[in-house]
Amino acid sequence: MADFEPVLLANVGKADSWTLPVYEQNGGYQAIRKVLGGMSPVDVIETVKSSGLRGRGGAGFPTGLKWTFLPKDHPGPIYMCVNADESEPATFNNRILMEDDPHQVIEGIMLGCFATRARVAYLYIRVEYPTAYKRLQSAIDECYATGKLGQNINGTDFSLDIFLHRGAAAYICGEETGLIESLEGKRAWPRIKPPFPAVEGAFRKPTVVNNIETLACLPHIINRGVDWFKSIGIPSTGPRDPGSYGPKLYCVSGHVEKPGCYEAPLGLTTRELIERFGGGVWKGRKGKMSVPGGVSMGLMTEKEWDIPLDFAGPGKVGCLGLGTAAVTVMDETVGIFDYLTYTCRFFAHESCGQCTPCREGTSWSERILQRIMAGKGRLKDIELLNTIGNSIGITPGTTICGLADGAAWPMKNAVTKYRDEMEAFIKKTNPNGWGVEDAVEALQLVQLGH
């Protein structure tokens, strides 16, 4: 793996890498030319399907398969929504792609739209990315000016318009149906499924929602072929595991010497990521734990750092999944409750408020943790956090979208993996009250404003 050449990040770092001439000099827009020169949409879908490309947005759903859910022979319009609302804490791989190589993204969108017969693509970008927004917009302008976007591209009957839509800073807009609602100008309350967006999505029309990084893989699959793509990553291990193929952008942040976004074949381990790319845990300290792919995926202990970060790996140690492959490393000085408090505060802040279990569960857990941090914890609270964690999310079926799962996994993992530390912390910080049984007594211990 040492000789792995970056693919998605190949142009990053070059001068003016975000301009059309630079992209074209480096082989840009070959794939779309090839596709328009004689491939049919079905060919493209088949190619992507056989490449085993899985969505990079977090859920890891096979991209080609997702496209086949669109109704056949639909009179249109079909819409493509590009999810660039990259809001998962510590995740920034989409930003790098959009800022430094926007044309690669656009070419991916063109290929995706060609395959799905979408003629309009909405790129939903979070408002906190002004540079990415500007560079994407100027890249789109360049494409229109040179006839790469618009009506009858390259003289074929393929037409495509791309619109940028800026979000308003809400995590929930990254959920695909929340994104669609927000795009339609409504409150981003995720929709109940069915119908799935492929059947009824944006403006009640069939809609594909794909992540930026997923789409950025498409030109390379078309250019270099399925075999090349499948030679990278970790092959399927069984019928229930579609395999993890292709290059992946890993973000590493937190307590490492060189935080950043690095490209590697899928299946890199956390330890490799930290040692080879991140420059090791900072200040010569020992690592304690990490999140595998955005905080919503749960928690990995230092002992679990040799698990490969592919779509199947984190699940083996009780995490929710690979997520966005954004690893946040925490060294030995971080307390488990520090981590949990900030995580739960985030989800309580970002819960959309639609489903009762998530709305109340996230805010309750935040307040329990604030009380523990204020030195008023009870041993009972650990079990309470675990109960809340087990009660919310689409895994038990109690919420509409997966945000609550993201809120639940850190709690569940922390209780499973760090119960001793949690108990010790509570006993130490609340030597007189840790054994209190009754919530009413706990109320008398502390009065929290909220």
Next chain:
Amino acid sequence: MAVITVDGKDIEIGDSERLNVIQAADRGGVAIPFYCWHPGLSVVASCRMCLVEVGQKNKDTGEVAMQPRLVPACQTPAKDGTVVVTESAKVKANQNFVQEGLLLDHPIDCPICDQAGECWLQDYYFNYGHQKRRADVKPFTSRRKDLGEHVTLFVDRCVMCSRCVRFTREVSGEGELQVIQRGAHAEIDIFPNHPINNTLSGNVNDLCPVGALCSKDFLYNQRVWFMEPHNSVCTGCSTGCSTQLHVSENKLHRIQPRYNPNANDWWMCDIGRFENGHVHAEERIDGVKRKKADGSGWDDVLWNDALPEVEKLLKDAVTQHGGKQVAFVLSPFLTVEEAYLLGTYAKQVSPDAPLFLGKVPVVEADETFKAGFTIRKERAPNRVGVEAVIKHFQAGEVPGWDAFKLAVESGSLRVAYVTGNAPAVWNTDSEASVLEKLHKLVVHDMLPSPIARKAHYIVPGVSSAEKDGCYVNHNGLLQATEWGVRPTLGAHVDGQTFSEYLGRKGMYHAASVIREVAQKLPFFARAVDGVPEAGLNLITGSEIRPTTTELGTVTHPLPTFRSVGSPLLEVERV
């Protein structure tokens, strides 16, 4: 027949029926709790109270494949072979957690909450909640916001079911309400300076399953458990909404819509709901009045003396002027029975006595809302019914109020018996001045009015809240109303008075009279076996849709309660 299995019990549903699991289970007597679902609104499945385990039975092998996750019953269609489990530990744990979550920040101010006693949160917590509060949150804040003329919001009691928001978007179509903020801070609000003042606004108070949205009209008026419901029909317009009068101690406290798919679905307008001040008005006519000979005022007449006096007046007039000059005006606010009795009496006084249809107040146009609910321009409940009665007694066109006025003006009428029975804006001095030409005038009404002031005799009548009877709406739907309030002191129920004119013995009994009407008048033939709750279609002849099968009540969804969850509650109840 499609068969679905709920908790091991097979329930049959019609093949063409599109029911969800809540509705289908209800058919079999299994109550699935819910907040956000409402049969008249879109499905959002966000309260998560109705989560159940669902599977599909294989027709051939009989094997059941259960879905691994809980699913919302409101969003799951009941299809042949659907298997539903509502009593498993998983389902109970979720109900438990949802209840616990909803009470986290709830002020629990039941003692001062209007909704207490009909609050779903209270009832569900009793049945599905924990025994003990685990929450360590300091609960009490109680903010109140005014949202409109009739609507006030107690912010912290809200469970965010979003029914009210959906109502304003989907049914009234005005969209005044919205959700602001996010997560646990989310709350219902209006857009700045755009209060919810549409004519359907009162419905959001009914829709609210908890004490968050309260009717300002009813606020702190009466505890709900002291009130008795009485099925009634709104007399505000010819839509004829099915309603319920909530009465305690002979006082009408509030009016709520009663589900009737043939008339009003789940809704009613604010006009019918709030404009009922006349029922307990101070100035109600409290006895029969005879104008003094010099016209300077009124003498009270005892009921026993009054009726013979009025009768003598009418009969003398017939002798003196001939039957053609003695008119009876049948108000469209009379019930079918009353119109029939008065018509019968008129023809008894003289077969020639002409019958007129009373004034039918009409505004400019119908007001139709997004989901089809309509406030009709014809602001009277029973024009169709009274017309049918008049047609029975006299052939040809039914002459109306204007024809009556013309006849009075031209001098072809000398004496008239005019029924009113409604607070009316049209009843003005100029309208009344024509009647001065009459030799004698008897007015049968409940409130003093310009027309009543022209009368030689005023016979007190009662409001629709005080009487039994039937109305026929614009579409020919015959509905029965029942009295909720006793007649104000000194007034008699109109039907009773008319019975006495006819010399009938005993108490007036509307249900017997409508049967008599059904036997004599073909138009009303369908009512021969009485009038069911949903009414009868007299004109279209189409089948009545029942009121009971669709969980239609707005006030409370659950006819039956189970005791689940808490061992404390598992006490045998008598």
